[in-house]
Amino acid sequence: MNNTVLFITVFLVIIIALFIGCNKTQNSNSSQRDYNRFPSDENGDVLYNLFLQGMDLNTTKDVEYAIIFPDNNGAIKFADSCKSIGLSIYIEEYEGQTDFKYGVIATKSMLPTHSNITALETELGNKAKYFGGINDGWGFFTQK
Numbered sequence: 098m099n100n101t102v103l104f105i106t107v108f109l110v111i112i113i114a115l116f117i118g119c120n121k122t123q124n125s126n127s128s129q130r131d132y133n134r135f136p137s138d139e140n141g142d143v144l145y146n147l148f149l150q151g152m153d154l155n156t157t158k159d160v161e162y163a164i165i166f167p168d169n170n171g172a173i174k175f176a177d178s179c180k181s182i183g184l185s186i187y188i189e190e191y192e193g194q195t196d197f198k199y200g201v202i203a204t205k206s207m208l209p210t211h212s213n214i215t216a217l218e219t220e221l222g223n224k225a226k227y228f229g230g231i232n233d234g235w236g237f238f239t240q241k
Contacts (some may be wrong), residue, residue: 154209161202162203175201179201188200
């Protein structure tokens with residue numbers, strides 16, 4: 098009888114150890130964020146959430162940047178200045194804020210990495226300031 102109890106005890110310890118080991122591996126793989134790829138900032142958070150939702154971030158996407166302006170003149174001048182950096186541009190009326198009446202959607206096909214998205218967002222934001230505009234976000238709004 099002692100051999101039977103010993104066998105059952107050893108068997109249960111092995112089963113419990115395997116169960117705990119599998120859960121640790123599974124949990125660490127699913128919740129471990131790569132902060133080099135997805136830094137701890139707004140763009141990193143957005144990209145990480147898209148990654149968790151299953152979006153393939155290893156293929157080129159049309160990244161659309163929204164930039165808003167208080168008047169049509171600023172939007173047009175900004176749009177003209179963006180032609181030199183190879184962006185597709187669309188100007189539209191904007192209703193999201195009372196002080197900003199016009200929006201520019203600037204689209205660039207690129208690999209959606211944190212560095213690519215943030216670099217162009219910064220460049221567009223700096224350019225927009227010159228014409229009285231501000232960044233209003235980015236996304237993959239028209240992806241098929």
